[in-house]
Amino acid sequence: MINSVKLFFNFGRYFILIRRAFAKPEKVSIYIDRIFEEIYILGVGSLGIVAIISVFMGAVITLQSAFNFESPLIPYYAIGVAVRDSMILEFSPAIVSLILAGKVGSSIASEIGTMRVTEQIDALEIMGINSAGYLIFPKIIASVLFNPILIVFSMFLGIAGGYFFGALAGVVSPHQYVYGITYDFRPFNVFYALIKSGVFAFIIASVPAYHGYFTKGGALEVGRSSTKGVVYSSVLILAFDLILTQLLLA
Amino acid sequence: MIQINNISKSFSGREVLKNISFTFEAGKTNMIIGESGSGKTTLLKCMVGLNEIDSGEVLFDGRDFYTLDFKGKKEIRKEIGMLFQGGALFDSKTVEENVVFPISMFTDLSVSEKRDRANFCLQRVNLDNANNLYPSELSGGMKKRVAIARAIAVQPKYLFCDEPNSGLDPKTSIVIDNLIKEITDEYKITTVVITHDMNSVIEIGDNIIFIYKGEKWWEGNKLEILKTENKEVHDFVYATKFMRELRNKF
Numbered sequence: 001m002i003n004s005v006k007l008f009f010n011f012g013r014y015f016i017l018i019r020r021a022f023a024k025p026e027k028v029s030i031y032i033d034r035i036f037e038e039i040y041i042l043g044v045g046s047l048g049i050v051a052i053i054s055v056f057m058g059a060v061i062t063l064q065s066a067f068n069f070e071s072p073l074i075p076y077y078a079i080g081v082a083v084r085d086s087m088i089l090e091f092s093p094a095i096v097s098l099i100l101a102g103k104v105g106s107s108i109a110s111e112i113g114t115m116r117v118t119e120q121i122d123a124l125e126i127m128g129i130n131s132a133g134y135l136i137f138p139k140i141i142a143s144v145l146f147n148p149i150l151i152v153f154s155m156f157l158g159i160a161g162g163y164f165f166g167a168l169a170g171v172v173s174p175h176q177y178v179y180g181i182t183y184d185f186r187p188f189n190v191f192y193a194l195i196k197s198g199v200f201a202f203i204i205a206s207v208p209a210y211h212g213y214f215t216k217g218g219a220l221e222v223g224r225s226s227t228k229g230v231v232y233s234s235v236l237i238l239a240f241d242l243i244l245t246q247l248l249l250a
Numbered sequence: 251m252i253q254i255n256n257i258s259k260s261f262s263g264r265e266v267l268k269n270i271s272f273t274f275e276a277g278k279t280n281m282i283i284g285e286s287g288s289g290k291t292t293l294l295k296c297m298v299g300l301n302e303i304d305s306g307e308v309l310f311d312g313r314d315f316y317t318l319d320f321k322g323k324k325e326i327r328k329e330i331g332m333l334f335q336g337g338a339l340f341d342s343k344t345v346e347e348n349v350v351f352p353i354s355m356f357t358d359l360s361v362s363e364k365r366d367r368a369n370f371c372l373q374r375v376n377l378d379n380a381n382n383l384y385p386s387e388l389s390g391g392m393k394k395r396v397a398i399a400r401a402i403a404v405q406p407k408y409l410f411c412d413e414p415n416s417g418l419d420p421k422t423s424i425v426i427d428n429l430i431k432e433i434t435d436e437y438k439i440t441t442v443v444i445t446h447d448m449n450s451v452i453e454i455g456d457n458i459i460f461i462y463k464g465e466k467w468w469e470g471n472k473l474e475i476l477k478t479e480n481k482e483v484h485d486f487v488y489a490t491k492f493m494r495e496l497r498n499k500f
Contacts, residue, residue: 026355114341122300123338126410127352128327 014210020132021140021206034138035145042104042139042205043146047153049103050096054087054154057095058161061086066171079172080162080180085189087158093193094241096154097200100147101233105208108139109229112212113222121213132213140205147201148194155193192248199244200237207233251276252297252408252440257306259289259296266292268464270306276407277438279431279454283445284461285486290444293461294412297442298330299323310408328356331401331439333411333430337393339385345372345396346381352404371399375429391422395429402433409434409441415450427453448487451475460486 025031065082124131166172208229215225252274259267274280295301349368375395415423431454434441460468
């Protein structure tokens, strides 16, 4: 009973905070600058980790598919099909978003949480600035704008990783792999992945921001908020992955 | 002028402020003193709207803060400068950026005009050649000075200082006290200082309020506080051996 009351309390408080974050900005030019700043910090700063994970994911899917498709009835180009569909439908949007929830989410929660416990958020409020708008809105917009770019980048690198390691390990020829990734290609799958990445981006930025914003106490509580932000955003990503898959693909 | 009428505040059923009323005049340094846990900081937070009050009125030149809508409150907050106990400087911004920040948010000055205003404020607090330093590179006294410079950057009508001397050596404390006093006199600001430092009270206090167990216990000026026969105030003022010896001497 207490837990469900707490859940509703947090739910309500989250939506009130998001509404405040989307209130009219004090000065539009400053908010635009902040969005570009956040795109650089949250988006561009994540390119390296996304690239590494994507290349290795593509490579591993290629090798595992080759291992499982040992039957002479399955053509070699099926490896290319498997890598393409796995990367586009699930690995790039969902797994990369989960990784970003850890990297970006913990950074957002700890940044805002530290600002809360060191009274920097109070200082913004005293100046007459909507702290939720100034701190959270640019992060959400930056994340929603840049996450789809990161996901498309991940798709390309994953498929490229599969191509490179497949050829290197000798499990599939480049010609068959390329034939596979173009075979029966459905552009809607990319659209589906982009919708998912947009929703996940909103979760990645807003849920940790919520936990950071309402941090009370000191350094220990900032750490706890950061952990909570990552855990809750990861769970929500998985839940929305299921919901969106049912809605868009079923 | 700031007028407080019958304000009360409770936390989880525990009454922290009990029916407090007083008036602070413009151009004066008004001190709120009391033991730790007496409710001073809560009172200050209620005055600036960081804590909601349960009942009563907080009037800024006749405008009741708590009856105003979000926009009205924001307008009053633009007239408030606040010096937080820890400085509350923005970690990610340099000294100059910290001071420029409220100017950028609320004025349409050009970049060079904003920089000129920030430099003027920094020079006013005797802080030269620190423009490009980050808060983590500053001493406690320097942080307080930057916080004062930021607070006066947009020429506030009301200045609130929460324990401006905490963590500072006696010499730096006097520098900060005198700076607050000078700025109050120069700009005819209504200044409110929360402190339990009797040196500050004697140094700059024009009007003094003593808070005891959440109630306004005593009010007077610095000469009256030294001669008061109110037991609680007397015990507070003469708590140190130095003050007792001073009293015996004169």
